[in-house]
Amino acid sequence: MIAPVRLTAAMVEEARGLVGPYLKPTRLLEIKRSGSTCKTLLKLECEQPTGSFKVRGALSNFTRRPASPAGFVTASAGNHALGVAWAAQRTGR
16 A cells, blocks of 8 residues: 655645646635625636646646656546646647
């Protein structure tokens, strides 16, 4: 069994540096609820080129791994597959 990896701020910053050249930052939209003092922000990942945050993970994966003659395979026909296809196209995989 593989031990789980604890996510650190440094790992997040590294991933940000890897995907940053390919993706624009998405907007934060503040919503106000009447009678509430809480500030609520929505991160609009639907503005990503594939309509989902999953492209970030695909790009992070592609930029960390060496190219393989066998290519890459995903078991998805949805947002993850779209992210993998988009990332493969942009990174020349």
